[in-house]
Amino acid sequence: xxxFPGARAALDDAAYAVVGAPLDVSTTFRPGARxxxxxxxxxxxxxxxxxxxxxxxxSDLACDSGDVSPxxxxxxxxxxxxxQLSDHHxxxxxxxLLGGEHTVTVAGLRAADPDVYVCLDAHLDLYEAxxxxxxxxxxxxxxxxxxxxxAILLGARTGSEDEWDRAAEADVTVVPPEDVGGWxxxxxxxxxxxxxxxxxxxxxxxxTGTPEPFGLEPREMRDVxxxxxxxxxxxxxxxxxxxxxGQAASLAxxxxxxxxxxxxxATLD
Amino acid sequence: xxxxxxxxxxxQEGNYxxxxxxxxKITAYSTSKPxxxxxxxxxxxxxxVFDGQKRNFTQPVDxxxxxxxxxxxxxxxxxxxxxxxxxxxxxxxxTITMRIPEDLDPSPDDDIEYLEWxxxxxxx
Numbered sequence: 522x523x524x525f526p527g528a529r530a531a532l533d534d535a536a537y538a539v540v541g542a543p544l545d546v547s548t549t550f551r552p553g554a555r556x557x558x559x560x561x562x563x564x565x566x567x568x569x570x571x572x573x574x575x576x577x578x579x580s581d582l583a584c585d586s587g588d589v590s591p592x593x594x595x596x597x598x599x600x601x602x603x604x605q606l607s608d609h610h611x612x613x614x615x616x617x618l619l620g621g622e623h624t625v626t627v628a629g630l631r632a633a634d635p636d637v638y639v640c641l642d643a644h645l646d647l648y649e650a651x652x653x654x655x656x657x658x659x660x661x662x663x664x665x666x667x668x669x670x671x672a673i674l675l676g677a678r679t680g681s682e683d684e685w686d687r688a689a690e691a692d693v694t695v696v697p698p699e700d701v702g703g704w705x706x707x708x709x710x711x712x713x714x715x716x717x718x719x720x721x722x723x724x725x726x727x728x729t730g731t732p733e734p735f736g737l738e739p740r741e742m743r744d745v746x747x748x749x750x751x752x753x754x755x756x757x758x759x760x761x762x763x764x765x766x767g768q769a770a771s772l773a774x775x776x777x778x779x780x781x782x783x784x785x786x787a788t789l790d
Numbered sequence: 791x792x793x794x795x796x797x798x799x800x801x802q803e804g805n806y807x808x809x810x811x812x813x814x815k816i817t818a819y820s821t822s823k824p825x826x827x828x829x830x831x832x833x834x835x836x837x838x839v840f841d842g843q844k845r846n847f848t849q850p851v852d853x854x855x856x857x858x859x860x861x862x863x864x865x866x867x868x869x870x871x872x873x874x875x876x877x878x879x880x881x882x883x884x885t886i887t888m889r890i891p892e893d894l895d896p897s898p899d900d901d902i903e904y905l906e907w908x909x910x911x912x913x914x
Binding site for chain 2: 589590592594597598600601604605607608611
């Protein structure tokens with residue numbers, strides 16, 4: 522079992538379960554996403570488990586189910602991971618998935634089966650296959666659109682020409698970084714919220730696989746997480762690695778807490 | 791109760807297994823691959839044979855589990871009374887009373903097949 526700070530609720534009582542998925546197979550630039558789950562747990566240590574805004578305690582809400590260790594066969598791993606996440610859903614717990622590379626989101630989506638895919642990300646991730654790999658980290662939005670009816674990509678600022686052409690279709694909404702601050706959710710149905718830490722400006726979160734300048738500020742990301750959490754049935758934070766002094770992991774851990782408190786406030790008594 | 795012991799690794803989709811002491815038919819089976827630490831684990835998802843409820847567990851593949859011995863039996867409808875039917879077991883000629891399933895419209899002399907375990911029965 523893992524030890525996300527404060528995630529001390531008993532499994533049967535918890536409304537949320539941290540699940541680590543340290544997959545690091547297709548990372549193209551700086552590897553290290555395999556250290557993401559441990560890194561996020563470590564840099565969440567200084568955080569208070571009490572949230573003054575909602576009056577809630579993290580330790581009443583969340584447990585940590587540890588990591589689902591990956592292996593080289595990505596489709597096979599995603600099948601097993603989907604099963605583990607589905608079990609949490611079936612037992613009434615919302616899994617909080619910690620990547621690992623962005624590919625693990627595919628398992629989160631399959632287990633949650635949302636109507637809308639909402640993603641904070643610097644990249645469109647609309648490749649059908651990247652470097653010949655249909656499960657590479659840059660394909661996740663394509664997979665999401667096999668499951669959800671539409672994708673909303675917040676903070677996206679780069680992609681190939683083919684990806685931008687695909688993003689122009691009706692089922693994809695791209696909100697550029699400069700518009701994220703004024704964005705409010707306007708969609709029907711259940712959402713899956715995926716946070717790729719590289720949505721943040723690399724100055725705030727350098728420890729990630731494919732950093733991209735001109736990104737979001739942490740407060741903008743927090744506001745998106747707070748706004749989307751009430752409609753969310755699944756959540757993940759991905760692409761944190763160990764190539765910094767903990768800035769990326771710290772932001773990731775705080776956004777995870779932010780999601781839990783905002784979701785609990787909207788959905789629990 | 792009629793059951794036998796097996797290892798998790800020997801299970802597969804379509805088999806029966808006891809989950810939380812309830813006989814279930816396995817609907818999904820997937821395994822993790824072992825690394826340096828820990829053993830391979832299997833996730834088993836099943837549906838209760840008699841109650842239709844979904845259940846699951848994840849255990850190391852060498853963990854022992856109980857497999858219920860569910861019998862498939864032949865019977866003949868003898869008579870109908872209200873929501874119940876009298877059925878004669880065609881092996882033992884015992885007559886038993888069974889609740890008529892919602893999707894069945896039996897008549898006397900109809901042959902039926904049913905599953906039986908520990909006094910619980912289900913027409914198939």
